[in-house]
Amino acid sequence: MKRHKIILYTEYGTYIKSVFQLYKQNRSEDRKIHRKRYPSQAMHALEEHGVFIATYNGVPQELEDAIFLASQDVFDLPTEVKVLSTSDTPYHAYSGKTPVMPLYESIGIENATTTEGVEFFTKLMWPSGNENFGKSALMFSKAVAELYQIVMRMVAKSYGIEEQCETLLGSSVQNLRFMKYLCPQGDGGNPPGMLPHTDISFMTILHDKQVKGLQIKTKEGQWIEVDPSPSSFIVMAGDVCMAWSNGRIHAPCHRVIMQGNQERYSLGQFTFIRGLNIQIPQKLIDEDHPPRFKDFDHYKYLHYLLTSEGMKSECPIKSYCKIN
Numbered sequence: 450m451k452r453h454k455i456i457l458y459t460e461y462g463t464y465i466k467s468v469f470q471l472y473k474q475n476r477s478e479d480r481k482i483h484r485k486r487y488p489s490q491a492m493h494a495l496e497e498h499g500v501f502i503a504t505y506n507g508v509p510q511e512l513e514d515a516i517f518l519a520s521q522d523v524f525d526l527p528t529e530v531k532v533l534s535t536s537d538t539p540y541h542a543y544s545g546k547t548p549v550m551p552l553y554e555s556i557g558i559e560n561a562t563t564t565e566g567v568e569f570f571t572k573l574m575w576p577s578g579n580e581n582f583g584k585s586a587l588m589f590s591k592a593v594a595e596l597y598q599i600v601m602r603m604v605a606k607s608y609g610i611e612e613q614c615e616t617l618l619g620s621s622v623q624n625l626r627f628m629k630y631l632c633p634q635g636d637g638g639n640p641p642g643m644l645p646h647t648d649i650s651f652m653t654i655l656h657d658k659q660v661k662g663l664q665i666k667t668k669e670g671q672w673i674e675v676d677p678s679p680s681s682f683i684v685m686a687g688d689v690c691m692a693w694s695n696g697r698i699h700a701p702c703h704r705v706i707m708q709g710n711q712e713r714y715s716l717g718q719f720t721f722i723r724g725l726n727i728q729i730p731q732k733l734i735d736e737d738h739p740p741r742f743k744d745f746d747h748y749k750y751l752h753y754l755l756t757s758e759g760m761k762s763e764c765p766i767k768s769y770c771k772i773n
């Protein structure tokens with residue numbers, strides 16, 4: 450089996466630095482924490498911050514170039530074609546330049562780690578085919594899915610729930626979304642690139658073409674700007690992971706603010722859990738941590754988000770399945 454190197458960087462702003470401080474007493478010389486030595490680093494980062502930046506060598510430079518070319522290719526299509534990307538699942542369809550987020554446009558491939566998923570999308574966009582697009586999307590999605598698995602196995606090892614984790618991984622579906630943000634025009638105040646939110650996924654892995662914009666809110670309420678760098682993948686817990694972990698893992702609020710005069714392209718691989726009830730692992734329940742969430746189905750939760758109750762709720766995951 451191919452082994453990928455993953456380094457959890459801890460040097461991005463105060464946000465990530467505070468993760469570093471946890472380990473400072475054990476290591477004096479370097480600020481990179483290797484997976485073998487500190488498998489619990491991922492778990493701690495997700496509990497404390499809900500996010501960390503992984504430097505991951507599973508996406509070689511050629512694939513990196515190819516996937517951003519693919520992204521440009523899809524956004525260059527006429528709007529009439531892009532709107533053909535519909536979905537029965539909320540938040541999975543094409544979304545473009547809405548009045549609340551006029552700079553933002555996104556389109557996604559469901560089941561992007563499967564040939565069928567990628568072919569379905571490619572044929573919809575390019576009925577006469579686009580081999581380069583299909584190849585890059587599938588390879589990129591598979592590589593990022595591998596990073597997701599590495600992270601989840603690290604987390605599971607720390608919690609002692611390796612078996613349940615494999616079941617969860619077996620039911621994980623990857624949706625790859627291409628995102629594009631225009632630069633703000635004129636001087637009449639900056640419209641948001643993306644409004645503040647927490648993710649509706651189990652986990653999200655973000656990667657951008659090195660244009661700043663993403664900001665993450667700390668538990669203390671401070672917005673931290675994420676500095677993009679090559680090979681950096683932002684691993685972030687979604688609301689569903691928070692509930693699954695019995696509230697131990699934090700799902701951070703984040704947003705995109707466009708500043709400079711460059712368009713921003715980013716990629717998000719969103720993991721959803723299909724065909725398996727989300728259930729808090731027994732090991733994460735004890736006297737000090739009574740169960741805080743009922744079992745639930747991730748896709749039913751997605752549909753709940755569009756109900757009037759879900760839309761009104763300040764924290765839909767809690768209104769949906771929190772035990773009072």
Ligand SMILES: O=C(O)CCC(=O)C(=O)O
Pocket residue numbers: 628643648655657663703704705715716717
């Ligand atoms: O473009 C980004 O970096 C963030 C996108 C995001 O937060 C989302 O799609 O949920």
Ligand SMILES: [Fe+2]
Pocket residue numbers: 646647648653703
């Ligand atoms: Fe997000």
